[in-house]
Amino acid sequence: MREKAKRIFQILFVVSMIIFGIGGRFLPTPLGFFTVSGFSMYPTLKPGDLVIGVGTYISPYNEGDVVIYCRNVSTCIVHRLMLVNNTYAITKGDYNPSNDPPISVDSIRFKVVGSVPLLIWLPLAVASLIFIFFPINPGKGFKQPFVLETFVYLFLLLVNLAYLTIYVLQTPPALTRIPLPTVGLATLATEKGYSTIIIDYRLTGLSIRGVEECLLIAQALTAHCSRYSVSGNRVLVYPPADFYKQLYDSNLLAFIVKLTLSLDQGTLVGSYPFVLEWKKPVLVIVNDKLVLSNPNPVPIEVIGYKIRSYVRNTRTLHVDEVLEYSSSGFTLQPFETREIDLAWILSTSYVEVRYIFMNQTFTWVGRLDK
Numbered sequence: 001m002r003e004k005a006k007r008i009f010q011i012l013f014v015v016s017m018i019i020f021g022i023g024g025r026f027l028p029t030p031l032g033f034f035t036v037s038g039f040s041m042y043p044t045l046k047p048g049d050l051v052i053g054v055g056t057y058i059s060p061y062n063e064g065d066v067v068i069y070c071r072n073v074s075t076c077i078v079h080r081l082m083l084v085n086n087t088y089a090i091t092k093g094d095y096n097p098s099n100d101p102p103i104s105v106d107s108i109r110f111k112v113v114g115s116v117p118l119l120i121w122l123p124l125a126v127a128s129l130i131f132i133f134f135p136i137n138p139g140k141g142f143k144q145p146f147v148l149e150t151f152v153y154l155f156l157l158l159v160n161l162a163y164l165t166i167y168v169l170q171t172p173p174a175l176t177r178i179p180l181p182t183v184g185l186a187t188l189a190t191e192k193g194y195s196t197i198i199i200d201y202r203l204t205g206l207s208i209r210g211v212e213e214c215l216l217i218a219q220a221l222t223a224h225c226s227r228y229s230v231s232g233n234r235v236l237v238y239p240p241a242d243f244y245k246q247l248y249d250s251n252l253l254a255f256i257v258k259l260t261l262s263l264d265q266g267t268l269v270g271s272y273p274f275v276l277e278w279k280k281p282v283l284v285i286v287n288d289k290l291v292l293s294n295p296n297p298v299p300i301e302v303i304g305y306k307i308r309s310y311v312r313n314t315r316t317l318h319v320d321e322v323l324e325y326s327s328s329g330f331t332l333q334p335f336e337t338r339e340i341d342l343a344w345i346l347s348t349s350y351v352e353v354r355y356i357f358m359n360q361t362f363t364w365v366g367r368l369d370k
């Protein structure tokens with residue numbers, strides 16, 4: 001009867017070890033036991049450590065927890081959870097230089113709740129096996145069949161594993177840090193009256209080889225850059241001559257520069273917004289001169305200007321005569337400043353200038369005192 005109970009206990013022991021040690025890879029077991037075989041989680045976990053996991057349906061996991069997921073029946077990985085959402089998760093070994101590829105959340109089977117070093121669990125496991133499967137008869141001692149051989153084998157195995165653990169397995173390889181290439185936008189600027197668009201990048205571990213495509217986009221308007229150049233981490237874009245005129249005629253205030261850059265480690269596609277501030281021309285009378293300034297990168301049409309002079313009678317101080325002078329229109333070029341001499345006017349006058357801005361007609365009036 002005693003031998004039968006012992007045999008049942010041995011069978012239950014073997015079955016439980018198979019279920020929790022191997023069955024956890026493909027069965028929804030509440031517990032799972034796994035041994036670490038690499039340095040990806042060093043120093044949190046070392047090679048040979050026994051990892052204890054609780055089924056995720058019992059103990060939910062969060063970012064920062066160490067989890068166990070299985071790629072197949074023969075391969076399970078113990079790594080730390082870095083990011084998780086409803087569909088996928090990203091893990092990373094504490095000693096690894098970069099994250100693992102994304103995995104399905106359904107593949108995460110256990111949350112690690114503890115670990116036992118090799119030098120602790122292995123001697124206990126060996127002692128348990130000896131006690132369960134090789135009981136010694138005190139009367140016969142090592143004279144029992146195969147008992148002495150079993151002890152010698154297990155002792156040598158324990159010494160060998162202890163040597164590997166202390167002098168080989170517990171010394172991790174040199175940590176290799178792979179610098180990840182990064183790219184960021186440093187500045188967006190324009191110069192020389194919007195004739196040059198400057199895009200500066202902040203690159204780490206990357207370099208720009210050239211421009212594959214350059215487009216200027218504003219709603220339904222699309223134009224190719226007339227030319228472009230690369231200088232280090234800076235890209236210079238030169239819009240075509242009529243591009244701003246098309247924006248101006250369409251009353252558009254913004255556009256996007258879409259660049260496709262060829263890098264030494266791939267391709268970068270970026271869209272960069274720019275805003276234009278269309279400004280009315282500046283008109284002022286200074287030192288007997290009418291000064292007109294166009295602050296825009298497009299021409300402004302001046303319809304014409306009129307000068308009304310009021311001639312006063314020096315005795316009565318009444319206006320005896322009103323003289324009017326008219327001039328034909330002209331085009332004020334982009335960023336042009338033009339001066340019109342008014343020194344020939346001998347009396348107080350009003351200057352009226354009419355111009356077209358953003359498809360509307362405006363009138364400016366200034367006074368010339370004499």
